[in-house]
Amino acid sequence: NWSRQMTILQESRSAPGFCLLKGSFSFHLMLPLYFLVCLFFVCVFVFAELLLDILREKPQEADGIDSVVVVDNVPQVGPERLEKLKNVIHKIFSKFGKITTEFYPEADGMTKGYIFLEYAAPTQALEAVKNADGYKLDKQHTFRVNLFTDFDKYMTISDEWETPEKQPFKDFGNMRHWIEDPDCRDQYSVIYEAGERTAIFSNDAKEPITAEERARWTETYVRWSPKGTYLATFHQRGIALWGGEKFKQIQRFSHQGVSLIDFSPCERYVVTFSPLMDTKEDPQAIIIWDILTGQKKRGFHCESSAHWPIFKWSHDGKFFARMTQDTLSIYETPSMGLLDKKSLKISGIKDFSWSPGDNIIAFWVPEDKDIPARVTLMQLPSRQEIRVRNLFNVVDCKLHWQRNGDYLCVKVDRTPKGTQGVVTNFEIFRMREKQVPVDVVEMKDSIIAFAWEPNGSKFAVLHGESPRINASFYHVKNNGKIELIKMFDKQQANSIFWSPQGQFMVLAGLRSMNGALAFVDTSDCTMMNIAEHYMASDVEWDPTGRYVVTSVSWWSHKVDNAYWLWTFQGRLLQKNNKDRFCQLLWRPRPPTLLSTDQIKMIKKDLKKYSKIFEQKDRLSQSKASKELVDKRRAMMEEYRRYRETAQQIYQEQKSIRLELRGGVDTDELDSNVDDWEEETIESVVPYAGNIDDSFMKPLFTFYSSCSSNISRNFYLICWHFAEW
Amino acid sequence: MRAVWCVDCDWDTKNVLTGSADNSCRLWDCETGKQLALLNTNSAVRTCGFDFSGNIIMFSTDKQMGYQCYLNFFDLRDPQQIEDNQPYLSIPCNDAKITSAVWGPLGEFVNAGHENGEINQFSAKSGEILKKAKEHSRQINDIQTSVDLTMFISASKDNTAKLFDSTSLEHIKTFKTERPVNSAAISPIMDHVVMGGGQEAMEVTTTSTRIGKFEARFFHAAYEEEFGRVKGHFGPINCVAFHPDGKSYSSGGEDGYVRIHYFDPQYFDFELEA
Numbered sequence: 001n002w003s004r005q006m007t008i009l010q011e012s013r014s015a016p017g018f019c020l021l022k023g024s025f026s027f028h029l030m031l032p033l034y035f036l037v038c039l040f041f042v043c044v045f046v047f048a049e050l051l052l053d054i055l056r057e058k059p060q061e062a063d064g065i066d067s068v069v070v071v072d073n074v075p076q077v078g079p080e081r082l083e084k085l086k087n088v089i090h091k092i093f094s095k096f097g098k099i100t101t102e103f104y105p106e107a108d109g110m111t112k113g114y115i116f117l118e119y120a121a122p123t124q125a126l127e128a129v130k131n132a133d134g135y136k137l138d139k140q141h142t143f144r145v146n147l148f149t150d151f152d153k154y155m156t157i158s159d160e161w162e163t164p165e166k167q168p169f170k171d172f173g174n175m176r177h178w179i180e181d182p183d184c185r186d187q188y189s190v191i192y193e194a195g196e197r198t199a200i201f202s203n204d205a206k207e208p209i210t211a212e213e214r215a216r217w218t219e220t221y222v223r224w225s226p227k228g229t230y231l232a233t234f235h236q237r238g239i240a241l242w243g244g245e246k247f248k249q250i251q252r253f254s255h256q257g258v259s260l261i262d263f264s265p266c267e268r269y270v271v272t273f274s275p276l277m278d279t280k281e282d283p284q285a286i287i288i289w290d291i292l293t294g295q296k297k298r299g300f301h302c303e304s305s306a307h308w309p310i311f312k313w314s315h316d317g318k319f320f321a322r323m324t325q326d327t328l329s330i331y332e333t334p335s336m337g338l339l340d341k342k343s344l345k346i347s348g349i350k351d352f353s354w355s356p357g358d359n360i361i362a363f364w365v366p367e368d369k370d371i372p373a374r375v376t377l378m379q380l381p382s383r384q385e386i387r388v389r390n391l392f393n394v395v396d397c398k399l400h401w402q403r404n405g406d407y408l409c410v411k412v413d414r415t416p417k418g419t420q421g422v423v424t425n426f427e428i429f430r431m432r433e434k435q436v437p438v439d440v441v442e443m444k445d446s447i448i449a450f451a452w453e454p455n456g457s458k459f460a461v462l463h464g465e466s467p468r469i470n471a472s473f474y475h476v477k478n479n480g481k482i483e484l485i486k487m488f489d490k491q492q493a494n495s496i497f498w499s500p501q502g503q504f505m506v507l508a509g510l511r512s513m514n515g516a517l518a519f520v521d522t523s524d525c526t527m528m529n530i531a532e533h534y535m536a537s538d539v540e541w542d543p544t545g546r547y548v549v550t551s552v553s554w555w556s557h558k559v560d561n562a563y564w565l566w567t568f569q570g571r572l573l574q575k576n577n578k579d580r581f582c583q584l585l586w587r588p589r590p591p592t593l594l595s596t597d598q599i600k601m602i603k604k605d606l607k608k609y610s611k612i613f614e615q616k617d618r619l620s621q622s623k624a625s626k627e628l629v630d631k632r633r634a635m636m637e638e639y640r641r642y643r644e645t646a647q648q649i650y651q652e653q654k655s656i657r658l659e660l661r662g663g664v665d666t667d668e669l670d671s672n673v674d675d676w677e678e679e680t681i682e683s684v685v686p687y688a689g690n691i692d693d694s695f696m697k698p699l700f701t702f703y704s705s706c707s708s709n710i711s712r713n714f715y716l717i718c719w720h721f722a723e724w
Numbered sequence: 725m726r727a728v729w730c731v732d733c734d735w736d737t738k739n740v741l742t743g744s745a746d747n748s749c750r751l752w753d754c755e756t757g758k759q760l761a762l763l764n765t766n767s768a769v770r771t772c773g774f775d776f777s778g779n780i781i782m783f784s785t786d787k788q789m790g791y792q793c794y795l796n797f798f799d800l801r802d803p804q805q806i807e808d809n810q811p812y813l814s815i816p817c818n819d820a821k822i823t824s825a826v827w828g829p830l831g832e833f834v835n836a837g838h839e840n841g842e843i844n845q846f847s848a849k850s851g852e853i854l855k856k857a858k859e860h861s862r863q864i865n866d867i868q869t870s871v872d873l874t875m876f877i878s879a880s881k882d883n884t885a886k887l888f889d890s891t892s893l894e895h896i897k898t899f900k901t902e903r904p905v906n907s908a909a910i911s912p913i914m915d916h917v918v919m920g921g922g923q924e925a926m927e928v929t930t931t932s933t934r935i936g937k938f939e940a941r942f943f944h945a946a947y948e949e950e951f952g953r954v955k956g957h958f959g960p961i962n963c964v965a966f967h968p969d970g971k972s973y974s975s976g977g978e979d980g981y982v983r984i985h986y987f988d989p990q991y992f993d994f995e996l997e998a
Contacts, residue, residue, distance in 0.1 A: 660777035
């Protein structure tokens, strides 16, 4: 405002007619006036806010019974212990608000076992009910706390019980229909036309087969459920789940302004988040829903969605937990209540995560005065700490679980005593071994990316600084050693993508690294292929590990939006351009129904199965070429026929052509070869000293590499000027 | 005085016709370079051409500064028309301006491509629209005829080029790419077409900024399949043309270079499996 005022004044000095503002005299008058006006408005605003606050806190004029709670299972005592009882009750219940009245009904000289407490406000009463209900005073007495008004509510329930209406059975068909594809094609969802169209394709090596395509199916993006049963779409009013062969709508969840969702691993529950819905009385920011019944199970507050998902699920869906300041709250399903009715106080807790294989939580706390930082592994529901690891001079930690829960890697950034720099260690916890031994791998460079092999014991690390980025592969061996298998240096990579079946992986340089791709076989650490998908923004493996899709999303790059299909060895199969392509997600597969023995048997007989598949492939291949050849033949015939007719007409018009050109036949290039004269002329052309290659090319390289219109136009102007 | 938008010479290269953004269309003697006629217009001349006989010229003017787009016809055998700057036929185009136009095989009509993707066939005698074709969805950047003038290919901003019959305006083939096509040409001796294009600098923030990544693409005219690309330009290609003998082609680009390529023997032997 200051500078604006100044510029207005400065401008007005040169403009005629603004005599009012001219001169230093007026200027000195304007400034304090302006300041006073601002001050006035600020005061009004603050006053209004204060007023609103007071009004909000104003005690509601109710009947007063809204602030009364009834506490049952209170010990029955005689007059000599009554004072002590009252003190205990007071201590417990005054936590929730100001107790204005208390009443201990008596009979035959003893308290009856239930009491009435009145609070200053109904909100306090609600707090008491929420927190004190179920409070264990001692072995025999667990408080039951209810609102007085609730009694009234439950008393007036009619005696007539109406049988609830039987909901008609909604048959959605075979929800696993896509798994039964005889050619074992996986499905994937594609959002394109900037979000206008969403399509589901079956992946075939030749070309994608459309399974379903709808306009405006989702308003922002889509998500698959963890076992692939449902497709979730986002809408202003909530989310919808689709599934079955025809992608019918299975369920709808109303959550205004929903922006993020998360599924429980068992697909029983879905968690939705909306920044709009939260109120103090009724937490609505996060809601957990039962998918099959569509019921809202519980709502939670949420300050920020920065680290979604806020609630982390255990692998079997039995528990979910969230971390708040100094607290770890673990809830159990299906009750949705706190495990053991209370949260864990863990002072300074920074991060936690569930093992993907067992009900174990790993969390870490930073250094606190004399106590070093430490990582703790806690078994649930027993809450037994099965391993604690102290760490020194810690700056930060990141937890990386191997997909089966066999290993935990804690990436520890430390500043060793006496140094300034940050070094990184990987603390590898061997979960399957007794006492969970920990091995340490020291890394000299800064770490760019880390990833475990999904079902194996290898991990890959990208480290270093561009352009000297190295890719290192380690193997966690059974003999207690962690071996560096191979290191590739000078890689163009910033992300690691393992195949979901392990062994193979893609090192990708996404976004700023222009889509460099390296396909690696980690069984012998060889580069199978090095390729590129210019400006690729995403890499997605299919759930079987046979195919990889690299894509350029319209959300990150406005041109060349497409997704390319590669084999796991890095052979490019398809380039699929889609107008304003945004996102591709593979449909997850449910876990296999085959036992490990059955899988062993199949692997043994693989040769037999291979033969059958190869035959099938050959047939379909020749069918494809036959189709293509037939198509081409038909097109050529059609074209030939058209050309013949055109040629006929052309010949018929010859006389007209001759007339138009005064009798000269120009139908063929050599029609008048007799008229030609050949003459050779030699001349010396003086060097004109033009702007030559050495100037133009670099200038044009500049032009081509400009990333904004403004720079481009600027260089274009320079170029034309130079030319001129 | 300003950019020359179009140039054409008559069948025996006696005269050359040029149209420019300086609101004029000029006729020149090819051998001496002497200006034979100056026709002033109200707006930039976008496209021009001699008819089959070389006696009639047509040119179109842009829609600019309140002036409409016109398609003008002059008969060079009537010097009065040139002197008075009075075309014997002047067709106004009300909506989308003409971006490119070519003569029909016998000088009876002109096929014109418009800014909205339409192609109209204007009679050179009466000025009425004989036929219409609305196949393209966006601006037509260039139209070129086959060597015998029986067909023409239109290059459009909608990322395709289409082959039409010159007389019936029947849509015969479509060639699809992922970039706007700036120019296309038909080979005089093979069933091939060549296309050049690229993203306009003003329309996008980044494209593939690799040197030499702008390519001329070769399609089989009957199969509509791409069979080859030639890299080399480091800017979008604005214009392509085959040599009349079909043994080479040339391309001009935004980078200020004109490239001339001679085909290898393999080009003439190449066949797609059919």
